[in-house]
Amino acid sequence: MLHIARLTIWEALRRKILLATGVLTMGFLALFWLEVAHQPRMAVTQNPLGNLSAALGSLALGAFFCYFVIAFFSIFSVSGAVSAEIESGLLAPVIPRPLCRAEIVLGKWIGFAIVQLCFVSVLFFGIVAVVHAYYARVLPAAPAVVQAWALFVLQAWVLGAVTLLGSVRLSTLANGITIALSFTMAFLAGALAQFRFVAHGSVVNGLATAMSLVLPTDNLYRRAVYELAGGRQSLLGTALIGPFGVIKVPSLLYVLYAVVYLAVALTVSVRLFEYRDA
Amino acid sequence: MVSLNAVEALGLTKCYGRATACQDVNLLVRRGQIFGFLGPNGAGKSTVVKILLGLVPPTRGTARLLGRPYKDREVHRRIGYLPELFRYPPWLSVHEVVKWHARVLGISGRQAVVEALEAVGLADRQQARVKTLSKGLQQRLGLAVAIVGDPDLLFLDEPTSAMDPVGRHEVGELLHAWRHRGKTIFLNSHLLSELEGLCDSVALIRQGRLVYTGSLQTILSARSEFGVTTGPVPTACQREWEGEGLELSGGDGDWVYAGDRDRLPELHAILARHRVAVYEVVPVRQSLESWFIRSLQGEETKYAAHRAADHMGGPPA
Structure with missing residues (x-):
């Protein structure tokens, strides 16, 4: 399993995937810094609530970008992990080796998970550092930031696992499109559920819940934003940042569900790959 | 073990x-x-x-x-x-x-x-x-x-x-x-x-x-063939070896005899009777390629016969 994981990380390094991602991430963080730097600010003593709102707004905006960039990174890097390698003949000399198929699938996921961990960490802590540079006094405590980071990592791993599952059966393009559209639908359903007029038990709310079960990334994102805000739910409502905010905080059960979802996605990937021609 | x-x-x-x-x-x-x-x-x-x-x-x-x-x-x-x-x-x-x-x-x-x-x-x-x-x-x-x-x-x-x-x-x-x-x-x-x-x-x-x-x-070694190089062969000579059941293909002095090695003297005797000069008789080894093609063609014929029989509802010819 570790042979495959090593090869996956090796590929990310050797093919300059990490280098290109790193350079672009720096560019992204520079733009984000410009955005935060040009926000109107007052001394904390003059308007503490206004500054808190601005800080949380910046964090929420950064988190939103982080959410999308991580998703696209995860989808694009994993979408051809199995199918493209079978089509190109890369796996043909590997499968007859003394490796079981589960090792190949799980090894690939571990490799991608390590690469995702590095990427998410740089991006997330970069965003937090930029906001911290301007709003040091109003930022949440370190444990909340770490919890939010862990949720973003989990989001990347869940997307990686479900994209890997798709890559066992679908072509690279079909898989990439399917997962990207599902991800966008999950976000839209999650955004709909944030509006105050969407009543509990309504069809829209039911649809949002169903979509969050199909792909639990949106709940992880909103829980991460909530953690980043230090649990200040009221300031993250639709009045402040609209559908990107958090009116309804996903419970920790959803986080647990995401962990189970990840395990199931990997198990199904392994089972499907065992019966796939290579 | x-x-x-x-x-x-x-x-x-x-x-x-x-x-x-x-x-x-x-x-x-x-x-x-x-x-x-x-x-x-x-x-x-x-x-x-x-x-x-x-x-x-x-x-x-x-x-x-x-x-x-x-x-x-x-x-x-x-x-x-x-x-x-x-x-x-x-x-x-x-x-x-x-x-x-x-x-x-x-x-x-x-x-x-x-x-x-x-x-x-x-x-x-x-x-x-x-x-x-x-x-x-x-x-x-x-x-x-x-x-x-x-x-x-x-x-x-x-x-x-x-x-x-x-x-x-x-x-x-x-x-x-x-x-x-x-x-x-x-x-x-x-x-x-x-x-x-x-x-x-x-x-x-x-x-x-x-x-x-x-x-x-x-x-x-399944099929024995011999290359026979001769001078001009009169039609009467050809008729005679055909009459004796000897299978030769080719022409213009370059023949291939496909058959039993023991019947080569018989072929030689016929050629001698008709005063045909014999320059060379060499065994021809069957190549894998010729066997491959022949086998596939044979299979093709067999399959075609089966298909025809299936179509007509009768046994293969």
Whole structure:
């Protein structure tokens, strides 16, 4: 399993995937810094609530970008992990080796998970550092930031696992499109559920819940934003940042569900790959 | 007890919906042999090999490799494989590719990697990236990957299809040396002239079904033919040998007699009676290629007859 994981990380390094991602991430963080730097600010003593709102707004905006960039990174890097390698003949000399198929699938996921961990960490802590540079006094405590980071990592791993599952059966393009559209639908359903007029038990709310079960990334994102805000739910409502905010905080059960979802996605990937021609 | 057979396949069948890639394929390959697996394009050769190597799950049937179940993980440590369609990570160097496969086999030293690369003539290109190699050199790399770890059983699917004549010759030498060391080689190839000089036994597959399996020697000596070079042959002479049931084809002094060796004096006597000069009588060895074509044509005729019979509702002619 570790042979495959090593090869996956090796590929990310050797093919300059990490280098290109790193350079672009720096560019992204520079733009984000410009955005935060040009926000109107007052001394904390003059308007503490206004500054808190601005800080949380910046964090929420950064988190939103982080959410999308991580998703696209995860989808694009994993979408051809199995199918493209079978089509190109890369796996043909590997499968007859003394490796079981589960090792190949799980090894690939571990490799991608390590690469995702590095990427998410740089991006997330970069965003937090930029906001911290301007709003040091109003930022949440370190444990909340770490919890939010862990949720973003989990989001990347869940997307990686479900994209890997798709890559066992679908072509690279079909898989990439399917997962990207599902991800966008999950976000839209999650955004709909944030509006105050969407009543509990309504069809829209039911649809949002169903979509969050199909792909639990949106709940992880909103829980991460909530953690980043230090649990200040009221300031993250639709009045402040609209559908990107958090009116309804996903419970920790959803986080647990995401962990189970990840395990199931990997198990199904392994089972499907065992019966796939290579 | 160590099994004498390197490959034992029993009833291997692979279906894709209503299409059948191979059906009830039974194979037996003795240890220490070079085995040629022949068949036209799309006959099911690669499918059988892929089933044996665990790349394609069979619909039915089972197999044993080196005396153990074909899915056994330990047996896969003793197998090398060069696929027909393959690619190695283009961003790795030649040395890194072979080293990675050696590591998977549990070999950590540099020696095994260098030996494999030397054996295929890639020792001086160890640091070259895979993407810079020509097709022929990539095939050599594939061979190095297949032989690293000194496997007991090698599956080579079209191993020389992209190589120049020198490369082919070198691979032939390598395979001979491999056999002398008691290794078993399972070869899929369209280059029948090469197989003829290499194989101990062959099998022919057509439309997913095995139509022949046996020793190469049996095939090559199954049909006796003699080339007869003569002066001008009068029509009366031809009529006489036809009347005697002697089968000669050709003309203009170059004839091929297909028949029993014991009847050659009879043919000679007829030619002498008609004062036909005989310059040369030489045995013609049947080539694997001619056997292959004849076998497939024979099968074609048989299948056509079956189809016609099915169509008419009667037995085949």
